[in-house]
Amino acid sequence: xxxxxxxxxxxxxxxxxxxxxxxxxxxxxxxxxxxxxxxxxxxxxxxxxxxxxxxxxxxxxxxxxxxxxxxxxxxxxxxxxxxxxxxxxxxxxxxxxxxxxxxxxxxxxxxxxxxxxxxxxxxxxxxxxxxxxxxxxxxxxxxxxxxxxxxxxxxxxxxxxxxxxxxxxxxxxxxxxxxxxxxxxxxxxxxxxxxxxxxxxxxxxxxxxxxxxxxxxxxxxxxxxxxxxxxxxxxxxxxxxxxxxxxxxxxxxxxxxxxxxxxxxxxxxxxxxxxxxxxxxxxxxxxxxxxxxxxxxxxxxxxxxxxxxxxxxxxxxxxxxxxxxxxxxxxxxxxxxxxxxxxxxxxxxxxxxxxxxxxxxxxxxxxxxxxxxxxxxxxxxxxxxxxxxxxxxxxxxxxxxxxxxxxxxxxxxxxxxx
Amino acid sequence: xxxxxxxxxxxxxxxxxxxxxxxxxxxxxxxxxxxxxxxxxxxxxxxxxxxxxxxxxxxxxxxxxxxxxxxxxxxxxxxxxxxxxxxxxxxxxxxxxxxxxxxxxxxxxxxxxxxxxxxxxxxxxxxxxxxxxxxxxxxxxxxxxxxxxxxxxxxxxxxxxxxxxxxxxxxxxxxxxxxxxxxxxxxxxxxxxxxxxxxxxxxxxxxxxxxxxxxxxxxxxxxxxxxxxxxxxxxxxxxxxxxxxxxxxxxxxxxxxxxxxxxxxxxxxxxxxxxxxxxxxxxxx
Numbered sequence: 008x009x010x011x012x013x014x015x016x017x018x019x020x021x022x023x024x025x026x027x028x029x030x031x032x033x034x035x036x037x038x039x040x041x042x043x044x045x046x047x048x049x050x051x052x053x054x055x056x057x058x059x060x061x062x063x064x065x066x067x068x069x070x071x072x073x074x075x076x077x078x079x080x081x082x083x084x085x086x087x088x089x090x091x092x093x094x095x096x097x098x099x100x101x102x103x104x105x106x107x108x109x110x111x112x113x114x115x116x117x118x119x120x121x122x123x124x125x126x127x128x129x130x131x132x133x134x135x136x137x138x139x140x141x142x143x144x145x146x147x148x149x150x151x152x153x154x155x156x157x158x159x160x161x162x163x164x165x166x167x168x169x170x171x172x173x174x175x176x177x178x179x180x181x182x183x184x185x186x187x188x189x190x191x192x193x194x195x196x197x198x199x200x201x202x203x204x205x206x207x208x209x210x211x212x213x214x215x216x217x218x219x220x221x222x223x224x225x226x227x228x229x230x231x232x233x234x235x236x237x238x239x240x241x242x243x244x245x246x247x248x249x250x251x252x253x254x255x256x257x258x259x260x261x262x263x264x265x266x267x268x269x270x271x272x273x274x275x276x277x278x279x280x281x282x283x284x285x286x287x288x289x290x291x292x293x294x295x296x297x298x299x300x301x302x303x304x305x306x307x308x309x310x311x312x313x314x315x316x317x318x319x320x321x322x323x324x325x326x327x328x329x330x331x332x333x334x335x336x337x338x339x340x341x342x343x344x345x346x347x348x349x350x351x352x353x354x355x356x357x358x359x360x361x362x363x364x365x366x367x368x369x370x371x372x373x374x375x376x377x378x379x380x381x382x383x384x385x386x387x388x389x390x391x392x393x394x395x396x397x398x399x400x401x402x403x404x405x406x407x408x409x410x411x412x413x414x415x416x417x418x419x420x421x422x423x424x425x
Numbered sequence: 426x427x428x429x430x431x432x433x434x435x436x437x438x439x440x441x442x443x444x445x446x447x448x449x450x451x452x453x454x455x456x457x458x459x460x461x462x463x464x465x466x467x468x469x470x471x472x473x474x475x476x477x478x479x480x481x482x483x484x485x486x487x488x489x490x491x492x493x494x495x496x497x498x499x500x501x502x503x504x505x506x507x508x509x510x511x512x513x514x515x516x517x518x519x520x521x522x523x524x525x526x527x528x529x530x531x532x533x534x535x536x537x538x539x540x541x542x543x544x545x546x547x548x549x550x551x552x553x554x555x556x557x558x559x560x561x562x563x564x565x566x567x568x569x570x571x572x573x574x575x576x577x578x579x580x581x582x583x584x585x586x587x588x589x590x591x592x593x594x595x596x597x598x599x600x601x602x603x604x605x606x607x608x609x610x611x612x613x614x615x616x617x618x619x620x621x622x623x624x625x626x627x628x629x630x631x632x633x634x635x636x637x638x639x640x641x642x643x644x645x646x647x648x649x650x651x652x653x654x655x656x657x658x659x660x661x662x663x664x665x666x667x668x669x670x671x672x673x674x675x676x677x678x679x680x681x682x683x684x685x686x687x688x689x690x691x692x693x694x695x696x697x698x699x700x701x702x703x704x705x706x707x708x709x710x
Binding site: 048049050051053054056057088183209210211212214215216217219220221223224238239241242243246247250251252270272273274275415 | 428431432435436438439530531534538539540541542543545551553555560561562563564565633634635636638639640641644645648675676677678679680683684686687
């Protein structure tokens with residue numbers, strides 16, 4: 008009797024379970040789209056991270072948590088500015104939260120560290136930092152980069168050679184890791200191809216506290232310095248350069264991160280007159296950007312820089328890709344293809360961007376000069392816009408990729424002498 | 426010639442900051458045998474206190490003083506309430522100072538926010554000095570003078586005052602000093618307060634030069650550790666000599682072998698430790 012009753016219960020239960028299992032994928036498809044975001048709320052990159060979080064607020068305010076008819080859920084992870092922790096956090100997003108896409112990576116080196124996870128877990132990662140080789144020689148099946156670190160610097164070197172022909176000899180200074188090599192390498196490559204000379208190259212640890220030894224070594228016969236700074240270096244080097252009495256001795260060129268809006272308010276007058284290039288400036292006069300700046304200032308009480316714009320722009324790109332696959336992010340190959348071949352014409356504060364077919368995008372590069380406006384506020388005034396810049400600049404992609412990647416020793420310093 | 430002068434000058438000025446930080450660390454270790462991992466974070470929090478004072482009053486020297494005093498009070502409270510309970514438990518003490526690093530770092534984020542900030546020294550210190558062909562940042566000269574005066578004051582305190590002799594007695598042998606009538610708990614608080622004061626003050630002093638931002642605490646702390654290990658724990662003379670060594674070696678190392686920027690600092694340390702395990706002026710333990 009009892010046995011019969013159990014059978015009576017078990018059979019329908021089994022059916023119900025089977026039905027549930029069969030419906031599983033269909034149910035899951037109706038769940039939210041999960042976007043994993045990696046940022047840094049602590050450590051040396053805390054400020055960059057807070058700019059990113061404000062950009063996220065602006066984005067959600069404008070586009071909401073819904074795209075292509077599906078709800079979106081954001082999973083935010085903090086890697087405390089540590090590369091090793093970034094790997095753990097991204098792995099957590101991919102395995103435990105089972106997100107459909109990950110965006111993040113504040114340092115070039117973080118980008119290199121998390122890229123392999125995309126292929127291992129077959130989930131798209133939009134690498135927000137700019138590791139050069141992920142879109143060149145070390146491509147991944149499921150990873151794209153927001154841009155490539157050397158990309159704006161190729162264009163910048165070309166601009167310097169054409170617009171400032173008196174600058175012939177340059178000393179480069181950069182942090183001693185991937186980002187420094189790629190920024191410096193990109194500049195040197197094009198600058199020397201166009202007849203300029205790099206006469207001294209210096210790389211220093213990212214957490215250098217005292218720049219005295221490097222400043223004391225600068226060759227006197229250079230026309231300009233090409234400087235790449237990351238994180239807190241942007242507060243220290245400019246000041247120490249000025250106090251050593253060298254601020255007016257050289258024209259100062261560099262990567263836009265030197266005077267990015269994340270740190271610009273904290274910097275003193277020593278950065279006025281610095282000329283730099285990057286894929287963004289808060290000073291861009293388009294309506295898309297002015298709207299973005301306005302909303303950002305509302306949240307952050309300060310101008311957005313490239314760390315803010317990039318996060319916002321990255322999210323715009325992800326939503327666009329989701330729309331293109333009509334919300335079917337479960338088909339990872341299609342979703343990734345949409346992201347990889349993306350073309351965004353409007354809505355981006357930094358202007359249009361289009362896939363270059365190699366795992367990153369073509370976009371505008373802005374040459375900016377740091378100066379004060381009428382109200383005494385420091386800005387990165389846009390001097391020139393170089394449109395539609397490819398990561399390969401004017402080189403042929405195949406030939407370019409046969410060259411060694413930019414590193415501590417490449418391009419070699421032919422004119423350094425002794 | 427100018428090249429060497431510039432490099433040595435830079436090294437000495439960096440040594441000055443390292444000295445101020447290391448001296449506090451060394452005093453605390455020498456007397457209490459506590460490895461105070463929070464020391465770098467005291468330095469950073471001191472800088473923030475100084476910044477707030479400077480914004481309110483516009484007086485840079487007052488900022489230095491307030492930065493020091495605020496951290497001294499904080500240090501004494503931490504010592505009285507937490508460290509004292511763990512006396513003799515070395516690992517427990519290290520762990521709790523490590524815990525305070527996390528607490529203070531988060532407190533900084535809450536109170537002062539994540540923004541990196543720079544601090545301006547008074548105009549007359551922010552200029553560039555020139556002697557013949559040798560030009561140097563005035564502020565660095567100020568740091569050297571400041572550190573020298575502090576070292577002299579500490580020397581006077583240690584060797585010429587009654588409290589100083591109690592401190593020296595406690596460095597040599599805490600139990601014996603207690604037996605001879607030295608009020609050890611008071612000496613402990615005093616030393617911890619003084620060490621914290623030096624850390625907070627050096628944070629404010631370094632701010633116009635290095636800027637203030639999260640992460641600075643652990644960028645600077647290794648230099649102070651190297652200095653006290655090389656110089657010998659608890660020794661004033663050791664801290665002075667070793668800080669100058671650290672400053673100059675680090676400077677010349679980065680100048681001539683930039684590829685080995687870290688190696689050039691830690692190699693001399695390893696060599697000195699191999700020959701004299703208790704440091705240049707430390708006593709064998």
